[in-house]
Amino acid sequence: MVDLDLRDWDVLIRAASAASVLSQIAIQAHERQLVHDLPAEVRPHLESARILAERHRVVVEWEVNRIEYALRHLDTPVILLKGAAYQALGLRTAAGRLTSDVDVLVPRDRISDVERALLAAGWSGEGLDSRDQEYFRRWLHELPPLRHVRRRTLIDVHHTILPPTDRLAVDPGLLLADSVPLPGRRTRVLAPADLFLHSAAHLFRNGRWAHAVRDLVDMDAMLALFSTEPRFWDTLLTRAERLDLRIPCAAALRTLQRYVGTPIPDVVAARSAGWQPRPPLGSLYDRLVDHALMPTGMDRPDPVCERARSVLALWPIPRLRAMSTALFWTKRLPRSGTRHNAANGEPLDDPLGAPGRPDDVARNQG
Amino acid sequence: MTLQQLSREDVRRRLVAERLCLRTGPFVVSIRTPIAQLHAALETLYGDFPVVDDPPFADFHVDIEHGRGWHRWIQPRASFAAGGQVLLAPFRLELATAFFEWGLNGCIAQGTHHYLLLHGAVVERNGRALTLLGRSGSGKSTLCAALTIAGWRLLSDEFTLIVPGSTEVMSLARPISLKNESIDLVSALAPDASFGPRAVTMRKGLITHLRPPGESVARMDEPAHLSRVVFVQYDATAGVALRPMSPPEAMSQIARQAFNYGIRGRQGFDHLTWLVDQCACGTLTYGNVHDAVSLLERDDISDAA
Numbered sequence: 001m002v003d004l005d006l007r008d009w010d011v012l013i014r015a016a017s018a019a020s021v022l023s024q025i026a027i028q029a030h031e032r033q034l035v036h037d038l039p040a041e042v043r044p045h046l047e048s049a050r051i052l053a054e055r056h057r058v059v060v061e062w063e064v065n066r067i068e069y070a071l072r073h074l075d076t077p078v079i080l081l082k083g084a085a086y087q088a089l090g091l092r093t094a095a096g097r098l099t100s101d102v103d104v105l106v107p108r109d110r111i112s113d114v115e116r117a118l119l120a121a122g123w124s125g126e127g128l129d130s131r132d133q134e135y136f137r138r139w140l141h142e143l144p145p146l147r148h149v150r151r152r153t154l155i156d157v158h159h160t161i162l163p164p165t166d167r168l169a170v171d172p173g174l175l176l177a178d179s180v181p182l183p184g185r186r187t188r189v190l191a192p193a194d195l196f197l198h199s200a201a202h203l204f205r206n207g208r209w210a211h212a213v214r215d216l217v218d219m220d221a222m223l224a225l226f227s228t229e230p231r232f233w234d235t236l237l238t239r240a241e242r243l244d245l246r247i248p249c250a251a252a253l254r255t256l257q258r259y260v261g262t263p264i265p266d267v268v269a270a271r272s273a274g275w276q277p278r279p280p281l282g283s284l285y286d287r288l289v290d291h292a293l294m295p296t297g298m299d300r301p302d303p304v305c306e307r308a309r310s311v312l313a314l315w316p317i318p319r320l321r322a323m324s325t326a327l328f329w330t331k332r333l334p335r336s337g338t339r340h341n342a343a344n345g346e347p348l349d350d351p352l353g354a355p356g357r358p359d360d361v362a363r364n365q366g
Numbered sequence: 367m368t369l370q371q372l373s374r375e376d377v378r379r380r381l382v383a384e385r386l387c388l389r390t391g392p393f394v395v396s397i398r399t400p401i402a403q404l405h406a407a408l409e410t411l412y413g414d415f416p417v418v419d420d421p422p423f424a425d426f427h428v429d430i431e432h433g434r435g436w437h438r439w440i441q442p443r444a445s446f447a448a449g450g451q452v453l454l455a456p457f458r459l460e461l462a463t464a465f466f467e468w469g470l471n472g473c474i475a476q477g478t479h480h481y482l483l484l485h486g487a488v489v490e491r492n493g494r495a496l497t498l499l500g501r502s503g504s505g506k507s508t509l510c511a512a513l514t515i516a517g518w519r520l521l522s523d524e525f526t527l528i529v530p531g532s533t534e535v536m537s538l539a540r541p542i543s544l545k546n547e548s549i550d551l552v553s554a555l556a557p558d559a560s561f562g563p564r565a566v567t568m569r570k571g572l573i574t575h576l577r578p579p580g581e582s583v584a585r586m587d588e589p590a591h592l593s594r595v596v597f598v599q600y601d602a603t604a605g606v607a608l609r610p611m612s613p614p615e616a617m618s619q620i621a622r623q624a625f626n627y628g629i630r631g632r633q634g635f636d637h638l639t640w641l642v643d644q645c646a647c648g649t650l651t652y653g654n655v656h657d658a659v660s661l662l663e664r665d666d667i668s669d670a671a
Contacts, residue, residue, distance in 0.1 A: 005422070006422035006423040010423040014450060044478070044480045047479075048477055051479040051626075055630075055631055298449075
């Protein structure tokens with residue numbers, strides 16, 4: 001890090017920010033006490049990113065506490081997913097991982113009880129019309145996001161980890177059955193192999209490829225932590241088969257090997273290689289991944305990379321049953337996530353991102 | 367070297383083929399845009415700002431592009447990207463200047479948590495800074511423009527950037543955004559002032575930007591210390607009145623006007639509780655901008671308290 005010159009940093013800060021890993025770099029630099037050796041122009045950017053990450057950590061911690069409290073009377077397992085789980089487990093990459101919401105997994109037959117309890121405790125499904133609601137409930141693996149009316153934080157309540165449109169059918173009962181309790185807490189996390197498989201499925205099935213680097217770094221950290229347990233690799237492959245997640249597992253291991261240099265035992269790589277798409281499709285897939293992983297954030301958006309990312313986001317071609325309904329098409333395609341899409345070219349009142357809105361921040365104090 | 371010292375062709379060439387890098391206070395902004403309105407507007411509004419030649423590092427890289435797609439044949443549009451990520455899109459082409467300003471505001475609001483960042487204008491006289499806070503439409507920009515015209519130094523119309531643990535305020539000296547009636551009002555106060563292009567937006571009505579005074583821009587590296595915090599409320603039917611505010615009340619009000627008070631956590635709390643004791647805080651109601659300026663010029667809230 002200290003060898004980089006200013007021009008390198010000029011590119012790195014933009015690329016890292018576009019890939020949502022700037023805060024992780026900032027935390028690493030801070031923890032290794034490298035900050036003072038870095039150029040003066042760079043330090044403020046890392047300092048700003050570190051402060052934001054520290055705030056995210058506190059918010060997630062408190063939010064999990066509030067969720068546990070809101071669901072305390074329900075006799076149901078509540079499993080933290082993704083960022084909140086990594087933080088609870090102390091995964092290396094959790095430090096500085098920005099999390100916009102807390103994701104939890106609950107048994108499908110208890111999801112209405114969970115929703116009711118959250119609604120009673122101050123969360124609300126505001127801002128979504130009935131079509132959005134219907135879309136979520138019918139075609140996604142989670143409830144419409146619930147926002148806490150005072151803290152403005154979001155929770156996504158899942159009943160499984162892949163949308164019902166996906167051709168892979170994961171049995172969420174297996175995930176719940178193997179989940180492990182967190183010491184001193186009411187919430188639980190997925191078993192190590194399942195945690196990795198969920199991250200792989202999340203990226204390689206309905207992926208947000210803009211965050212791909214962050215997800216790959218998460219998976220790399222998981223493997224580094226979990227593979228100290230000798231039977232981990234065997235369990236991983238067995239679980240991938242049982243959960244019907246062979247394809248994303250193989251894709252994740254291959255991509256980690258190609259790009260991150262994650263050490264993966266030869267036998268594991270060989271066995272999972274058999275799960276990959278066959279040659280013409282397989283090399284096309286690799287090419288798409290190559291383009292989708294190109295760093296962005298320099299100058300203007302790269303059209304090839306954007307196209308590769310949008311193809312990969314639709315890669316698991318949805319099941320015909322899903323494609324035959326109008327609702328699927330009206331909602332599935334252009335869901336312009338974070339873009340401020342002023343409908344008729346009009347400016348928004350306050351074109352600043354959500355975390356910066358003065359009133360939101362003030363409310364976050366509650 | 368300032369922007370106005372470059373030839374028009376040079377400015378255009380940099381904006382289109384390379385990047386034009388301007389410095390506003392602590393930030394170097396690298397700009398690329400093929401949009402002609404913005405070329406002219408940058409020359410008008412940022413003429414006094416220092417140009418940085420091919421800097422190895424820029425804080426913000428912004429690209430304002432023509433919109434693609436069939437829409438352009440009916441109504442030309444544009445987009446604002448920062449660091450290759452689209453921040454604002456699409457907007458009507460004639461709003462390019464306003465969106466440049468808003469987009470850059472967005473970059474600053476999201477990326478500067480190493481300062482305590484308040485949503486409000488700051489001006490300075492005799493080394494003492496006065497920040498004007500208030501909601502959109504409260505008349506703070508109008509008052510900021512009037513104070514600037516009366517000889518106060520402009521630090522910023524949009525952001526009060528405070529160095530943590532201190533009263534030190536950074537200057538950006540960027541253009542002042544004006545809306546609707548305040549545009550004519552300010553033109554009448556300063557007949558020779560320069561303005562950026564005017565455009566009509568659905569939500570805010572007519573908007574334009576006032577070129578900051580050359581002296582304010584030339585002195586943008588000079589620090590100022592915050593000594594007064596005033597919550598502004600324009601009321602056409604009211605006379606001018608300045609009421610002092612207790613530190614705890616000021617504290618809770620300022621927290622609501624801060625972009626990152628919550629993000630800064632404990633540090634933000636400690637800083638703000640200390641800051642309200644260092645400053646005189648109050649609310650200013652005004653119906654006539656001349657009266658407000660003369661009141662602020664002669665009155666120190668601490669005296670009134």
